[in-house]
Amino acid sequence: MRRVFSSPLLWTAVVFVILPFVAGANPLHYSGGFIDIGTTMLCFALFASGFNLLFGHVGELSFGHAMFFAIAAYTTALYTKGFDLNLFGFPYHHDPGGNMLLALAWSLGLTLLWGWLLARIIVPRSSGIYYSMITLAFAQVIFFITYKFGDFTGGEDGLQGIARPQLPGLPADWLQSSLHFYIFAAIVTFLTLALLYWIIESPFGSVLHAIRENKERARFLGYDVNKYRVNAFVLSTLFPAVGGWLWAYYQTSINPDAGSVAYSGDVVMMSLLGGIYSFFGPVLGAIIYWEMQNGVSQVTKFWEAWIGIVFVVFVLVGPRGIMGLLDDLRRYGISQFVRRSVSKDARMETDLAEELPPVVH
Amino acid sequence: MLLASINAAQILDQLVNGVTLGMLYILVALGLNIILGLMGVINFSHGAFFMIGAYLTYTLVPITGFWPAIVLAAVIVGLFGCLFEFALVRPLYRRLPEYTLLMTYGMALVFAQVVRRIWGDDAVRVDMPAALQNPITIGGYDLPFYKDVFLVIVTAVILALVWLLINKTNIGVIIRAGTRDAEMVKILGINMPAMFTLVFGIGSLLAGLAGALAAPIYAVQPNLASQWIVLTFVIVIVGGIGSFWGAIVGGLLIGILSSMMELIYPPAVELTGFLIMGLILLIRPRGLFGVEGLFE
Numbered sequence: 001m002r003r004v005f006s007s008p009l010l011w012t013a014v015v016f017v018i019l020p021f022v023a024g025a026n027p028l029h030y031s032g033g034f035i036d037i038g039t040t041m042l043c044f045a046l047f048a049s050g051f052n053l054l055f056g057h058v059g060e061l062s063f064g065h066a067m068f069f070a071i072a073a074y075t076t077a078l079y080t081k082g083f084d085l086n087l088f089g090f091p092y093h094h095d096p097g098g099n100m101l102l103a104l105a106w107s108l109g110l111t112l113l114w115g116w117l118l119a120r121i122i123v124p125r126s127s128g129i130y131y132s133m134i135t136l137a138f139a140q141v142i143f144f145i146t147y148k149f150g151d152f153t154g155g156e157d158g159l160q161g162i163a164r165p166q167l168p169g170l171p172a173d174w175l176q177s178s179l180h181f182y183i184f185a186a187i188v189t190f191l192t193l194a195l196l197y198w199i200i201e202s203p204f205g206s207v208l209h210a211i212r213e214n215k216e217r218a219r220f221l222g223y224d225v226n227k228y229r230v231n232a233f234v235l236s237t238l239f240p241a242v243g244g245w246l247w248a249y250y251q252t253s254i255n256p257d258a259g260s261v262a263y264s265g266d267v268v269m270m271s272l273l274g275g276i277y278s279f280f281g282p283v284l285g286a287i288i289y290w291e292m293q294n295g296v297s298q299v300t301k302f303w304e305a306w307i308g309i310v311f312v313v314f315v316l317v318g319p320r321g322i323m324g325l326l327d328d329l330r331r332y333g334i335s336q337f338v339r340r341s342v343s344k345d346a347r348m349e350t351d352l353a354e355e356l357p358p359v360v361h
Numbered sequence: 362m363l364l365a366s367i368n369a370a371q372i373l374d375q376l377v378n379g380v381t382l383g384m385l386y387i388l389v390a391l392g393l394n395i396i397l398g399l400m401g402v403i404n405f406s407h408g409a410f411f412m413i414g415a416y417l418t419y420t421l422v423p424i425t426g427f428w429p430a431i432v433l434a435a436v437i438v439g440l441f442g443c444l445f446e447f448a449l450v451r452p453l454y455r456r457l458p459e460y461t462l463l464m465t466y467g468m469a470l471v472f473a474q475v476v477r478r479i480w481g482d483d484a485v486r487v488d489m490p491a492a493l494q495n496p497i498t499i500g501g502y503d504l505p506f507y508k509d510v511f512l513v514i515v516t517a518v519i520l521a522l523v524w525l526l527i528n529k530t531n532i533g534v535i536i537r538a539g540t541r542d543a544e545m546v547k548i549l550g551i552n553m554p555a556m557f558t559l560v561f562g563i564g565s566l567l568a569g570l571a572g573a574l575a576a577p578i579y580a581v582q583p584n585l586a587s588q589w590i591v592l593t594f595v596i597v598i599v600g601g602i603g604s605f606w607g608a609i610v611g612g613l614l615i616g617i618l619s620s621m622m623e624l625i626y627p628p629a630v631e632l633t634g635f636l637i638m639g640l641i642l643l644i645r646p647r648g649l650f651g652v653e654g655l656f657e
Binding site: 061063121122125126128129130132133134136137138140141144145148149261262265268269272302304305307308309311312315316319 | 401402403449452453456457458459460462463464466467468469470471473474475477478587591594595597598602628629631632635638639642643646
């Protein structure tokens, strides 16, 4: 029973239930669209959690995960709207499709293919910051394809008028309502996050943690480190893909921003703000990021600067994010926590391995 | 597509554009590479420094005139780089280099907004002096003097200076030794943090100078930073991380080939650099001039 209550999945479910009532209700300004911003948070919770499977659990910083989000969103959009393609003189016509599961299958399939190809190229050849630069550069390839090949992808304007799907046994326009779409998105997000939780808690997840802590030792224990890194990369692309699939239906339009450096950077910031060593961290980060965006953007049009400053402060003094701070608070108590945050010596006393913190939930 | 319809004049035109672009790429990438080589960290704000250099030139030209404005802009950006290193990069020395990348990414967002706040959202133009506007005629072709003669000379001089600094001075000896093993150099009694600040300043100065030189050629606008930083990464990967010659060959290669792509298949111009990068990764992951195992 205790295990159930300490499970981050339970907390995720609780948060998803209360989110539509509190999201967007920022104290700086009243704004409508409570539920709409909740759905945005869900899509990005999936996106950031997938990214964090690499950053938090394997210790590898990918700066290009927006490409998988964009591939899935564009695939869903094109599948739903239909398209005409002329590849080297071979015309191909696709009628508009309404089957959301088929759209998901195509999205996941294409993401998987591209993710696997990239993983095979990037992972064995790089690590550290080199890895970050290469993933960023490859993400730009997808960005420029969506941006430049306008006949197919709609170019700068993107694609509009993506029809939301029909759920079996429900009226055709059921998903048109913001609240209904939120419920649908929350269930999908929860189930997908449960899958991610299962992956992280599995023996496979433990090997990833071992690789994060010490690649050499993991290798000496007999694990094929590069194989695990490739598999983790491929798995981590699937969660942004589900997020992108939801995002296309939710927005009913899509533009090249979805694959931009800014989106890749946003999930990095979300994960770090929430806490990269925690399962719930990226979910919390996505919620906080959009809450800040929603609040600050009504006060100043330079809101990105303020989010940037908050992020830099976290990188400098609290790299384990909000979940890390909460964990410290629970572990040391308030007085010791305050002492630790002001005195370097107190930190040395209580924390021998700041660089390698344990996984917290 | 229609390769036969491309004539020599068009090829020359694109070559000229490519060389111009290449010169600026070289300066920016070299700045990033010097920092990367010695300190092992990536400065995501490097593109922002480039942009700030361009905007400072725009502000300074009416006050000081063209020549002092370029020098001043570069020096200010260089000093700003020193300050940036001292205040924000230094606290992250003990951490993984990823955290410096993250911090500089956050600061790049801040700089982009600060630039929008000061200079506005719209593109601004910098006029070059009349003396530099006239084309120069070589072998029957008119070459734009500023873009092709002046920029090449300036870049060559700067490269020579950086080469001399690295290879012929005491500071250069420390930089080269520090690139191999910063810990060991520190034990020998060298003030490495001061060295890091200096090198970071020089790298930033090169970015600022490139921005100042680019200001009369390209529209100066707030998204300049994000456009350039990714290409700089690509050049560094192609040329080899931390390599002097890598930055030069990578910059020229990508500058010229992406200009040539304009003739072959215009929608793919921006993709050229990435295609080259993909190819390099497959056949020579450390880059053309990279040192094996340094950053793998």
